[in-house]
Amino acid sequence: KAGVTQTPRYLIKTRGQQVTLSCSPISGHRSVSWYQQTPGQGLQFLFEYFSETQRNKGNFPGRFSGRQFSNSRSEMNVSTLELGDSALYLCASSLRTLTGELFFGEGSRLTVL
C-alpha cells in the first residue's frame, strides 16, 4: 500500500515569509501528527490531528499551525519564518492516536535564509 506522502520535499524561503507543507497519510489512517527534526533538538512533537480535530499540541509558538481535511490529508503552516525554523518537518500517520505505530513520510526539508 502507498506510504505517507509529503510535499514539497525541499523548499527554500526567506525570513518573514510563510510556508505550507502537505501530508497525505496511509489510506485508512485517521491520525496525522507532525514533528520537527533539527540536529540540535532532535525530533520534537508539533501537533496531532484525528478526524479533523487537533487532539494534542507540542510546545511551539502560535506561528506553527495545522489542519486536517475530511479525507485525512493534513497541512501545516508556519508564518513569519525565522532562521531557526530551518528543519526537516516529518509527518506521521497512525491507525490510533499516539500509542500505535507511527508511519513516517520522508519529510519536507525547509531552509530559511
Add this chain to the structure above:
Amino acid sequence: TQLLEQSPQFLSIQEGENLTVYCNSSSVFSSLQWYRQEPGEGPVLLVTVVTGGEVKKLKRLTFQFGDARKDSSLHITAAQTGDTGLYLCADSYSGGGADGLTFGKGTHLIIQP
C-alpha cells in the same frame, strides 16, 4: 517533562563487529519504541516494548527493556553496512493529555565495510 538520553551519540565500527546502544529515561516509560532513520528518509519503527524485563529479537537486533522500565538497550550482532542510520528511542503516553511521542536525540551509527 520526560527526557530521553541516548548513548553514545555517535558510533562508527567495522562490519562484523557487535555493538550496543542505550536509551535512558528520566521517568518510567509508558511504552518504548525503537526507530531507525536512514539518510533522506523518515524514521521506521523497529520494535515496541511494554513489559519490564522484556527482550525482543529482530534478526540480528536484540532489544532489552529494563526491569524498572526506565532504560533500554539495542544490541546488534555482526553489524552490516545496511545497519547504518540514526537509531531513535521514543516513549508514548497513553490516555488523556498525551503530548505525542517523546524522542531521544538518537545514536548515529556508521558501519564501515
